[in-house]
Amino acid sequence: MFWRKKDKAADVAVEEQVVQEPEVQVEKVVEQLPIVEPTVVEAAPQELVKVELPKRNLTKGFKAVFSRIKFDVENLEELQDILIQADFGVSAAEEIVAEVKVRAKKSGSRTEAELKEILTDLLTEKMTRSDVSLNLDSGKQPYVILVVGVNGAGKTTTIGKLANYLVEGGAKVTLGAADTFRAAAVEQLETWATRSNSSIVKPVSEGQDPAAVAYEAVEKAIANGSDVLIIDTAGRLQNKQGLMDELGKIRRVIEKNLPISEVLLVLDSTTGQNAMTQAKAFTEVAAVTGIALTKLDGSAKGGIVYAIQDQLNIPVKLVGVGEGINDFGFFDAKEFAIGLVGEK
Amino acid sequence: MFGNLSERLVETFKGLRAKGKLSAADIDATLREIRRALLEADVSLEVVKTFIAAVRERALGDEVSKALNPAQQVVQIVQEELVVILGGEARRIQFAKNPPTVIMLAGLQGSGKTTLAGKLAKWLKDQGQTPLLVACDLQRPNAVNQLQVIGERVGVPVFAPEVGNGKGNPVSVAKDSIKHAKQKQFSVVIVDTAGRLGIDEELMKQANDIRKATDPDEVLFVIDSMIGQDAVNVARAFEDGVGITGVVLTKLDGDARGGAALSVAQVTGKPILFSSTGEGMDAFEPFYPDRMASRILDMGDILTLIEQAQKSFDEQEASAMAEKMAKDAFTLEDFLDQMQQLRKMGSLKSMLSMMPGAGKLKGQLDNIDEKEIDHTEAIIRAMTPKERRDPKILNGSRRLRIAKGSGMTVTDVNSLVNRFEQAAKMMKVMAKGGNPGIPGMPQGMGAMPRPQVKKEKGKKKAKSGNPAKRAAEISGIKPAQQGNSGSSFGLGG
Structure with missing residues (x-):
């Protein structure tokens, strides 16, 4: 759901709300998206209209880790190994196992099924957050979503899917192609703009200053009355100071005209412990507000997000599960936990 | 939070250096640290276990207790075992007796195949070869376009009969490219393929079909050095599904500790041929297992540096x-x-x-x-x-x-x-x-x-x-x- 100003397209929005309802996916019965109703909206100066976005549930993504190994309360070391193999990291794995031990002792649980239940509950508890929906409710439109990440994480694909999702939900979306570095990155985003029926703001010349493109994208998005502006940036490794500074500049330039609603860090779920370093570095320069975890349709488990949420207090918001335009969903801690632990 | 694997090991060895003689308990304590450091460096758990077992066996043996400086000896053992896993001696590209030499690139999405294709082409061109780039990634939007731009940048022709974006058959493009290369007398053909998941059977079969159609001299598995524990699964899937002859490690200029290099080399038994180290088309170098092991152990990589200096000055x-x-x-x-x-x-x-x-x-x-x-x-x-x-x-x-x-x-x-x-x-x-x-x-x-x-x-x-x-x-x-x-x-x- 997102909120838009009433004076703009109230009627359309109401219509779309009706149109959108039937499109709600019902492949699987899963709980509602944990969306927090924005309470400030009533008090906002201009009247806002709520626009429902279609529901998204994952039909694939989180894979069980316990296919081979059996464990019980006697050999919880095995559990630690399993968590390490799911990229949770040594410290987090140790911490989780210790907590499982404590809880098992308290409840007198011994069997594998009981322990799995404890683990599922523990993971769900630790990873559930109230701030997992996209920040599209301030009423200050267009909402700006800045997308950042290392090379090859899946930024452009994520933007394509997200844009399509928002457009389907009745939003007018503009994409800003501020990846002026990689060969054909602009064209790649353009293809996604066409697929998703979004507008696109491109650099006027090859290798143009990405901040200039971002600035122009903001101006265009305001002028064409967009609800959401999504800005793509070039992939950059977090230890390259110059490129990270450039990101800071892009951010500042956007904020001259509009507040940034969301800074999405795109993380490849196959990434190991370096994902933590990435999250830290990008948060430092770009104030990341959410994580998009991509490529979960592979064999990677993405356990590092547990530590990232825990240590850096950044919520995982989106999950990517393939190259198709509909291959994504919103992160749900319980789904993640059940998926990882498997059948009880 | 933590530095490089080198830093961790240096920290671990500090304790060892202080002592003259090593007890079995000393060795075990050290190995626990090494195990942890390796895991935090994303070396796969099963590879870590093998590694630790091998080091322990040697460290407990006579060679350590008899050595003048036992701590040095453990460092030596760790270094040697790292080299063993990383593939021993360096290997170069195998060129075909009758040109063209065909090099096929395969890997996960976003591992850096297309960029690497450009770097490899430039490197080969600098060595006097006449490479041809072939655009077989017809999946990702504008991947073909990207390869064309890269080809232009490095001055290497690109064979791209299909526009891509989900249209066209990569197997027939690959097949045609070989004919084209023979006709126009290119000495090396570099086939860029779409990124695919190890568990996607259909796409793995397609990769195998491209392999059959081109009969490559090298099938290079391109892997991101930031990859985590899944490296072993992915490497196995590509080894089983396509069959690889070598590995290329990308994004080594990042601060990832590159444990994947160990995992992949160990699991596939295939040598790492090249490493890719930056955004520029020159940021590409042969992979030297011994040097990489030294680098992991913080002994620097002087030889590579000297070679680069000689080339440039x-x-x-x-x-x-x-x-x-x-x-x-x-x-x-x-x-x-x-x-x-x-x-x-x-x-x-x-x-x-x-x-x-x-x-x-x-x-x-x-x-x-x-x-x-x-x-x-x-x-x-x-x-x-x-x-x-x-x-x-x-x-x-x-x-x-x-x-x-x-x-x-x-x-x-x-x-x-x-x-x-x-x-x-x-x-x-x-x-x-x-x-x-x-x-x-x-x-x-x-x-x-x-x-x-x-x-x-x-x-x-x-x-x-x-x-x-x-x-x-x-x-x-x-x-x-x-x-x-x-x-x-x-x-x-």
Whole structure:
């Protein structure tokens, strides 16, 4: 759901709300998206209209880790190994196992099924957050979503899917192609703009200053009355100071005209412990507000997000599960936990 | 939070170095640390277990207890076992007896195949081959387009009969490309394929079909050095599904500790042939298992560095430069040339990180801003030739004009001129037989290999016989440039 100003397209929005309802996916019965109703909206100066976005549930993504190994309360070391193999990291794995031990002792649980239940509950508890929906409710439109990440994480694909999702939900979306570095990155985003029926703001010349493109994208998005502006940036490794500074500049330039609603860090779920370093570095320069975890349709488990949420207090918001335009969903801690632990 | 694997091991070995003799308990404690460090470096758990077992067996054996310095011995064992897993001796590309040699690239989405295809093509071209790039990634939007742009950048033709974006058959493109290459007499064909998941059977079959259609001499598995525990699964899937002959490790210029290199080499038993280390099309080098192991153990990678320096420094330019330095005719134009020479060696950071002990200097290395060089270049380019030759004529209004012309401030111009004057002074000292150390480099890293300059120097004049005097001269210059954390010629303050 997102909120838009009433004076703009109230009627359309109401219509779309009706149109959108039937499109709600019902492949699987899963709980509602944990969306927090924005309470400030009533008090906002201009009247806002709520626009429902279609529901998204994952039909694939989180894979069980316990296919081979059996464990019980006697050999919880095995559990630690399993968590390490799911990229949770040594410290987090140790911490989780210790907590499982404590809880098992308290409840007198011994069997594998009981322990799995404890683990599922523990993971769900630790990873559930109230701030997992996209920040599209301030009423200050267009909402700006800045997308950042290392090379090859899946930024452009994520933007394509997200844009399509928002457009389907009745939003007018503009994409800003501020990846002026990689060969054909602009064209790649353009293809996604066409697929998703979004507008696109491109650099006027090859290798143009990405901040200039971002600035122009903001101006265009305001002028064409967009609800959401999504800005793509070039992939950059977090230890390259110059490129990270450039990101800071892009951010500042956007904020001259509009507040940034969301800074999405795109993380490849196959990434190991370096994902933590990435999250830290990008948060430092770009104030990341959410994580998009991509490529979960592979064999990677993405356990590092547990530590990232825990240590850096950044919520995982989106999950990517393939190259198709509909291959994504919103992160749900319980789904993640059940998926990882498997059948009880 | 934690530094490189090198740093972790150095930390671990500190405890060992302190002791003269090792007990079994010492060894186990050390191995626990190594295990943890390896896991935090993303080496796969099963590979870690094998590794630790092998090291323990040797460490507990006679060779350690009898050794003069047992701690050194454990380091040696860890190093040797790392080399064993990383693939022993370095291997080069296998060329076909009858051209064209076909090289097929395969890997996960986003591992860097297309960029690598460009780098590989350029590398082969520099070696006198005539490569052809083939666009078989018809999946990802504009991947074909990307390869065409890259081909243009490195000056290598691209075979791209299909526009891609989900249309066209990659197997027939691959097949046709071989015919095309034979007809036009290309010596190497590099086939870029779409990124695919190990568990996607359909796409793995397609990759296998491309393999059958092209009968490649090398199937290179391209893998992101940041990958985590899943590396073993992915590597196995590609080994079983397509069959690989070698591995290429990408994004090694990041700060990932690259444990995947160990995992993949161990699981597939295939050698790592190349590593990719940056954004530029030159950021590509053969992979040397022994050097990588040394790097992991923080022993630096001097050999690679020397090779790069040799490739980049033009002998003639270097001798002309030495002459100028001696005559005190060193100008801003030369200064600019020098910077560009240095740049040819690749990113400053990737060079410096190859130096021994660089692990400890990581923080400082991260502060080197390559943009500073751009800024300096911009300022010099905004000067008139006369000004470049004689910076003394730079008065206030000239400086203002230069600042405006280069988009910098007058302060920036002033500080460049100051730095240049200091550099020129230092050059003179060096050319006259002073210490070739480059000021501004962190302590202990001053002796950056610059073989040609050194040789020139030998020809020009005998070294000053007074080391104390020399040291005084050098140290007189150094303090002013201390803050520049590693940039050459005192740039970047």
